[in-house]
Amino acid sequence: xxxxxxxxVEGLRKSYGAVEAVRGVSLDVRRGQAVxxxxxxxxxxxxxxxxxxxxxxxxxxxxxxxxxxxxFGKRHTMPRGRDLARFxxxxxxxxxxxxxxxxxxxxxxxxxxxxxxxxxxxxxxEAIARDLLxxxxxxxxxxxxxxxxxxxxxxxxxxxxxxxxxxxLMLFDEVTSALDPELVGEVLDVMKQLAAEGTTMIVVTHExxxxxxxxxxxxxxxxxxxxxxxxxxxxxLQPKNPRTQAFLSRFHGSxxxxx
Amino acid sequence: MPYKWDFSLVVNYAHFWVKGLAVTLAYSAGTxxxxxxxxxxxxxxxxxxxxxxxxxxxxYVELFRCTPLLVQIVWFYFALPIVLQVELPAWFAAGIGxxxxxxxxxxxxxxxxxxxxxxxxxxxxxxxxMTGGEMMRHIILPQAIKRMVPPFVNQSIIQLKNTSLxxxxxxxxxxxxxxxxxxxxxRPLEVYTSVAxxxxxxxxxLTLWAARLEARVDQ
Numbered sequence: 001x002x003x004x005x006x007x008x009v010e011g012l013r014k015s016y017g018a019v020e021a022v023r024g025v026s027l028d029v030r031r032g033q034a035v036x037x038x039x040x041x042x043x044x045x046x047x048x049x050x051x052x053x054x055x056x057x058x059x060x061x062x063x064x065x066x067x068x069x070x071x072f073g074k075r076h077t078m079p080r081g082r083d084l085a086r087f088x089x090x091x092x093x094x095x096x097x098x099x100x101x102x103x104x105x106x107x108x109x110x111x112x113x114x115x116x117x118x119x120x121x122x123x124x125x126e127a128i129a130r131d132l133l134x135x136x137x138x139x140x141x142x143x144x145x146x147x148x149x150x151x152x153x154x155x156x157x158x159x160x161x162x163x164x165x166x167x168x169l170m171l172f173d174e175v176t177s178a179l180d181p182e183l184v185g186e187v188l189d190v191m192k193q194l195a196a197e198g199t200t201m202i203v204v205t206h207e208x209x210x211x212x213x214x215x216x217x218x219x220x221x222x223x224x225x226x227x228x229x230x231x232x233x234x235x236x237l238q239p240k241n242p243r244t245q246a247f248l249s250r251f252h253g254s255x256x257x258x259x
Numbered sequence: 260m261p262y263k264w265d266f267s268l269v270v271n272y273a274h275f276w277v278k279g280l281a282v283t284l285a286y287s288a289g290t291x292x293x294x295x296x297x298x299x300x301x302x303x304x305x306x307x308x309x310x311x312x313x314x315x316x317x318x319y320v321e322l323f324r325c326t327p328l329l330v331q332i333v334w335f336y337f338a339l340p341i342v343l344q345v346e347l348p349a350w351f352a353a354g355i356g357x358x359x360x361x362x363x364x365x366x367x368x369x370x371x372x373x374x375x376x377x378x379x380x381x382x383x384x385x386x387x388x389m390t391g392g393e394m395m396r397h398i399i400l401p402q403a404i405k406r407m408v409p410p411f412v413n414q415s416i417i418q419l420k421n422t423s424l425x426x427x428x429x430x431x432x433x434x435x436x437x438x439x440x441x442x443x444x445x446r447p448l449e450v451y452t453s454v455a456x457x458x459x460x461x462x463x464x465l466t467l468w469a470a471r472l473e474a475r476v477d478q
Contacts, residue, residue: 055382082390089388099379103401113387116397158383165387 005064006031006169006200007052012061012072014047021047023224024061029169029217032198036211036232039221040247045204048221049173052202053091054084066090066168089117092162093171096178098154100146106133106157107142113165125164132160136190152183156190163194170194170201177206208251212236220244268444269453279436280457286354286432287419293358294418295411298365305370316366323363329424331356336428353428357421364414372407373399409473416465420458433457 007029014022021044029035037045050056052063058072068087070077079087100109110129114120120128133142136156146154155175162170172191176184188210195201195214205211211218215232220241228241239245301316323331335356340347376399384394423434431439437454441447 053386055385085385085388085390085393087388088386091386093386095379095383095386097379099377099383101380101383101398101402103405112397116393117388161387 004030006033006066007202008062008064008069009052010062012048012051012063013059014044014051014056015059020059021224022051022058025221025224025226027219027226027229029200029202031200033216034195034199034201034203034214035217035219036203036205036215037219037221038205038208038211038247039227043221044224045221046173049093049171049202049204052169052171053088053093054079055088055093085117089113089165090167091169091171092165092167093173094155094158094162094175096174098146098151098158098178100154100157100161102146105143105145106138106149109146109157110160110164113161117165128164129160132163133157135193136160137186150183151179152186155179155183155187159187159190159194168200170199172201172203172205174204174206208236208248220247222247262448264449265446266449266453268446269440269449272440272443275436275440276433276453276457279431279433280461282431282436283419283422283433284461286357286422286425286430287415290354290357290361290422291415291418293354294361294363294365297359297362298367298369301362301366302369302373305366306373319359320363320366323360324367328356328360328421329427331360332424333427335359349428350430353425353430357418357425360421361414361418365411368407368410368414371410372403375406376402405476409469409476412465412469412472416462416469419462419465423458 005028007027009025009027012022012025013020023044025044025048027035037048039045047056051058052065057078060072062069062071062073064070065087070079072078100106101112104112107126107129110132111122111125114125114128115122130139130142133139136159138153138156138160141149141153141157144153146157149157159175175191176187179187184207188207191201191203191210192214203210203215212232217229218232218235219229220227220235220239220243222243228235228239228244235244236248239248301319304312305316307313332353333356336349336352339352339355380398380402381394384398389398422432425432426434426438429435433454437450441450444450
């Protein structure tokens with residue numbers, strides 16, 4: 001079964017000076033699994049996510065993504081330079097603020113990874129990018145610049161941009177938090193579709209209904225630690241940990257039982 | 260008796276004027292280009308957050324920003340050859356101060372342009388798997404250069420005016436040419452008015468162009 005594990009994190013820690021944002025988190029994600037991380041603001045869930053593609057360098061613990069494993073206790077296994085870039089290239093990430101490249105059209109944004117990182121011929125990258133933009137419902141917007149798109153459209157371009165690298169794993173960092181409420185649905189729909197197709201993903205979100213519908217596994221973090229985890233239904237509807245209960249009570253009534 | 264303006268004398272020195280203007284433009288172009296190269300190199304180096312790299316550059320930038328350009332020109336012209344114990348051609352020694360002065364400001368413009376790019380652009384590039392060089396070339400610089408152009412053009416305009424300080428080390432630029440003609444004609448009012456007009460005629464179109472560039476970047 002071990003070769004079925006896409007991500008294995010053990011005892012991961014991240015501190016900024018005296019402040020420890022992530023305090024020993026362990027997590028296994030199997031191939032094709034959608035794991036949702038929830039928890040109050042400042043609980044360390046975004047920092048934890050950014051540690052997985054090494055946008056933040058963890059202070060301690062081990063991390064395995066696909067074949068590559070890194071022990072942060074031994075500094076020499078931390079990839080640097082080109083090696084680090086290659087490690088990240090296999091992991092897609094989508095951010096709260098979309099962070100599209102403003103000087104490129106939607107099409108060019110999606111092509112950027114394959115062309116710049118993989119040195120793929122333009123025509124081939126363009127075909128991939130057109131397919132992906134069509135898939136996220138933006139087939140008619142390929143020549144638009146980010147400033148000419150709504151937040152929801154920009155975020156869908158950002159998802160397509162990450163998918164164009166054919167990542168082994170997708171990370172979503174509160175991708176709907178900056179969106180107007182009426183635009184949240186279109187982005188979640190794309191993510192649901194990716195999950196249904198068997199994309200391995202770790203999603204940090206406040207969208208409890210999305211968690212309920214899509215997550216194979218829900219992880220609740222608080223104070224830099226995992227306080228509870230398990231099947232979505234179990235954790236969201238019958239939380240055992242008092243901190244989970246307190247956190248979820250704020251969403252009381254908005255999480256309906258899965259029918 | 261009111262002063263009688265007579266510009267006919269000034270016109271008689273036409274070929275002097277042309278030469279002076281050529282020297283002014285040559286020094287402007289040369290020192291702006293030299294300063295740009297220094298600025299790009301030092302600005303890039305500043306991004307490497309190693310103190311042994313950034314500290315000397317900061318020292319250089321502040322040294323040139325916090326001393327008068329006139330002092331720099333005079334120092335490089337008279338003192339540098341003695342300090343280095345080498346013969347420097349006068350035209351070259353005179354230009355070093357101007358070049359380094361432009362370089363100090365260009366460094367700041369370059370660095371400012373780079374760090375003005377949103378953090379999200381850097382993290383999105385890294386997350387896609389770009390190396391530092393790929394990110395700079397394809398994502399950061401194309402956006403940053405657009406923002407650097409207007410301040411750089413403005414600094415170049417200031418630089419063109421600053422070349423008039425070469426006058427003190429007898430470089431035959433527009434200003435020095437003017438002073439020569441004055442000693443010949445005893446017509447300082449007409450001559451220095453003409454000098455001012457010459458600078459204005461060159462610079463006014465440049466400022467208009469700079470304003471248009473700025474408006475375009477703001478869009």
